[in-house]
Amino acid sequence: MITNVTEKSTENVCNISYLSEIVGGKKAMIKGILDAFLIQVANDLPAINDAIVKTDYGAIKKIAHAMKSSVSIMGMSVIKPVLEEMETLGASATNVERIKVLNQDLQLIVSRAIIEIEKEKLHYV
Amino acid sequence: MKNKPIKIFIVEDNDVFALTLKADIENYFDNLLLNIQLFKTGEESWEKFRTEKPHVVILDYNLNSKISDASDGSEVLVWFKRENPEVKVILLTSEDSTDIAIQSFRNGAFDYVVKNEAQFKKIHISLFNVFNLVRLENETSTYKNIVIGIVLSLAVLLGGMAAIRFVPMLLGN
Numbered sequence: 001m002i003t004n005v006t007e008k009s010t011e012n013v014c015n016i017s018y019l020s021e022i023v024g025g026k027k028a029m030i031k032g033i034l035d036a037f038l039i040q041v042a043n044d045l046p047a048i049n050d051a052i053v054k055t056d057y058g059a060i061k062k063i064a065h066a067m068k069s070s071v072s073i074m075g076m077s078v079i080k081p082v083l084e085e086m087e088t089l090g091a092s093a094t095n096v097e098r099i100k101v102l103n104q105d106l107q108l109i110v111s112r113a114i115i116e117i118e119k120e121k122l123h124y125v
Numbered sequence: 126m127k128n129k130p131i132k133i134f135i136v137e138d139n140d141v142f143a144l145t146l147k148a149d150i151e152n153y154f155d156n157l158l159l160n161i162q163l164f165k166t167g168e169e170s171w172e173k174f175r176t177e178k179p180h181v182v183i184l185d186y187n188l189n190s191k192i193s194d195a196s197d198g199s200e201v202l203v204w205f206k207r208e209n210p211e212v213k214v215i216l217l218t219s220e221d222s223t224d225i226a227i228q229s230f231r232n233g234a235f236d237y238v239v240k241n242e243a244q245f246k247k248i249h250i251s252l253f254n255v256f257n258l259v260r261l262e263n264e265t266s267t268y269k270n271i272v273i274g275i276v277l278s279l280a281v282l283l284g285g286m287a288a289i290r291f292v293p294m295l296l297g298n
Contacts, residue, residue: 022145022245024152033148036140065219066190069240070141 013109014116015075022073031124033073034117040070041110048086052096052103060099061090074117079109130160131256132179136201137217138165138191146183149245150252157256166192167201178209181235181255183248186218186225199228206233211262213255215248 016030023029044067051059064086071079082105089095089102133150137143143163151159162179164170166188174182182205186198202214213235218225221239229237236251238244 019145022152023148024155026148026152029144029148033141033144036144040139040141062190065187066139069139069219072242073141073145 012116013076013078013112014120015077016117016120018075019073027124031121034121034124037070037074038114038117041067041114045107045110048103048106052099055096057090057093057096059090061087064090071113074113076109076113079106079113082106082109128158130158131181131259132177133159133161133252134164134170134174134179134182135161136164136167136170136182136188136198137185138188138195139185140165146245146248150248153245153249154252154256166195167198167204168195170201171204174205175208179212180259181252182212182214184214184216186216186229199225199232202229202232202234213258215251215255217244217248 016034019033020030023033044063048060048063048067050056051063064083068080068083068087071083082102086099086102086106089099135143135146137146147161147163150161162170162173162177164173167184170182184198184201184205188198188201189195198216198218202216205212205214210233214233215236215238216229216234217238217240219240226237235255238247238251
């Protein structure tokens with residue numbers, strides 16, 4: 001594990017307060033953005049897995065890079081160093097073994113985030 | 126400016142970022158009438174860009190992270206400025222690169238904002254400057270039209286007065 005997040009830890013990985021502040025607490029807007037995030041990560045996670053299987057460093061770099069701005073909006077600061085390292089390794093086309101380790105953290109944290117956001121969305125119906 | 130909405134295009138392939146930016150701008154500039162439209166690529170925005178003539182475009186530099194054959198922001202900037210030199214383009218990039226900044230300004234970008242923690246605040250400042258400039262341009266255009274109107278009226282008046290002097294001659298007196 002690169003981060004302190006484990007399957008058993010109870011601390012939230014998302015912090016929606018930043019997003020809420022940006023959009024002035026408007027519930028419909030927040031819900032729309034949360035929905036977009038869920039759709040986006042549902043595509044990004046398999047895509048990055050696929051890129052790692054194929055050792056496609058260019059794709060790893062692009063996906064990690066694109067995910068960075070989405071996760072920062074969701075207040076997922078814990079995942080930022082993981083994505084930054086994946087992007088850097090992807091750019092230098094080295095160390096796929098390290099990328100695989102980082103990817104385990106990424107998958108775990110984003111899975112946790114999805115559960116948190118699904119719960120959070122109930123407040124914005 | 127007061128009655129017509131300010132048209133803003135956001136060209137960005139990250140839906141979460143684009144939606145958040147739209148919501149942020151609408152929230153921050155809630156005293157202005159804005160019409161904000163979202164597009165994932167320059168290609169997707171092109172027809173609307175030509176017909177709707179937006180005042181401002183917020184354009185991501187990396188437009189091919191999801192659609193690999195999409196043109197990048199620097200190319201799209203060139204198309205937009207060639208089609209409408211008046212449009213104000215704010216280019217968003219993920220890296221603070223002097224080369225990209227210089228290239229962007231050479232190609233006519235109004236501003237260049239690096240995506241980081243302060244990104245939304247920097248976009249507010251940039252948009253604030255754009256809105257002031259658009260207002261000044263509109264005011265200048267209005268004053269220009271008023272001056273043209275006055276000059277034309279004077280010309281008609283003077284021409285009419287001159288013509289009146291010939292009326293007696295025409296009547297044979």
